[in-house]
Amino acid sequence: MPRFFVDAPLTAPGEITLPPGAARHVQVLRLQPGDALTLFDGSGPEWRAEVTAMGRSEVRVSLVTAESPQRELARRVTLAVVMPANDRMDFLVEKATELGAAVLQPLVSERSVLRLAGERADKKRAHWQSVAIAAAEQSGRTVPMRVEPVQPLPAWLAALPAPAGGEWRGLLSPRATVPLAAAAPGASAVFLSGPEGGLSDAEEGAARERGFAAVTLGPRILRADTAPLAVLAWLALSA
Structure with missing residues (x-):
């Protein structure tokens, strides 16, 4: 059954007009009156619906x-990722959504290859949010992963409140000895x-000051878009 995200509240049974985005999907599939579909608005429930x-x-x-x-x-999981280069961020957003991340925080660090700011960053964020929504439609999630605005790593760390409510903070580091x-x-x-070149000593120190515990995934060096997905899979399985 076709499944679409609707960028409007779905609150009660009855007839509605689909917003343009969902309507285009229905038109592309050439659904006809009487055809069944599933709709969700990101708040949790999903609706069985019928084209009228x-x-x-x-x-x-x-x-x-x-x-x-x-x-x-x-477990609610936030991935804070220094953005990988080229189109690998699209892959990361898609797979993180499929694996169940609640929030993705794109970051810029000292060794970043991809550097975004201003209007360009806003456009990329909107694109990545659309990738997350498409992945949620495909994977069956009813709450798409939220993509936060791009931030410099120091600013993001400085704004983090103290860990609360049983929150665990992990930092992937080649210097770590704890698996x-x-x-x-x-x-x-x-x-x-971190990015392809890893976080600097100063950045790792700042993260530790904000409650991040350094951990390692083992002796192999994983790509910047592979490591967070490996961690997310482990966090999902260890819940």
């Missing part, structure tokens, strides 16, 4: 019943991963 009218500029559907499937991770498997994540986790 198709037009060139308007698509109407009837919301039938709401369900609340449990497809989110038991990730020895960590003890709580009800939520924030994981910081």
